Amino acid sequence: MAFTGLSGQVTQLPWEQAVGAVRFEELAPVSAFPVLPGRRWGPGWWWSATTGRHVVHGSATMRTQLMALDRDPEVTGLSARPVRLIWRDPADGRVRGWVPQLFARYADGSGLLADCPSSPAAGGDRAQRARVVLEAVCARVGWSYRCLEPPPAVVAANLRWLAGYRHPRYAGPPGVRAAISAAFAVARQLADGAASAGEPLQVLPAVYHALWAGQLVARLDEPLGEHTMVSAHQSNSGQTGTVMADARRRDEE
The missing domain is CATH 3.40.1350.10 (Trna Endonuclease; Chain: A, domain 1)
Structure with a gap:
């Protein structure tokens, strides 16, 4: 080589x-x-x-x-x-x-x-x-x-959106991160949880960053929007933000 x-x-x-x-x-x-x-x-x-x-x-x-x-x-x-x-x-x-x-x-x-x-x-x-x-x-x-096979169009579109918030500057201050974790301790719609965590203009970028980083989970094989169910729990990760990791495991089997 x-x-x-x-x-x-x-x-x-x-x-x-x-x-x-x-x-x-x-x-x-x-x-x-x-x-x-x-x-x-x-x-x-x-x-x-x-x-x-x-x-x-x-x-x-x-x-x-x-x-x-x-x-x-x-x-x-x-x-x-x-x-x-x-x-x-x-x-x-x-x-x-x-x-x-x-x-x-x-x-x-x-x-x-x-x-x-x-x-x-x-x-x-x-x-x-x-x-x-x-x-x-x-x-x-x-x-x-x-x-590598191209992901489904919806998954790719969701990844592109979340990738726009991948930089750590979008994580938000500690107080906002704590409020987001508390807001989504139980699965709820994205817009409702963000509104309960604080000012949406400040909170939403941090929510998207948390979704990118895996701190929050949501289905990425469906269009991401205000009604998307989001949770801080990892127990549902088999159905949520692990589409590409699951694909890797299937390829290796």
């Missing part, structure tokens, strides 16, 4: 050695995302609430996946295009390579290499061959490789 080290030089290491020695979540992209003339979407930056740093993305689809991983409480680190996997194809002896779009570090120390195709057929045969290789090499070290 090849990666760009802290000195800016491209370094190559055997896969198993690199997994134990390299902090993939701290690496700069090993190659840049292309800028395609006439394309409506170009590369951009996502500010990660998980790491407090920016992560580059190359498409709207990839940004949505970054957003979902950034909200996953099991994720502790994120990076884009951190490594190029290189191997010799046993079928024809040719050297091949692949640069996964995303890396996520989980709290248990394991890693995820992922691509964010806009459709199952994106990338053609080359992507399918690379997927087989990457799944195998990741499994050898207890990691995983996945082609």
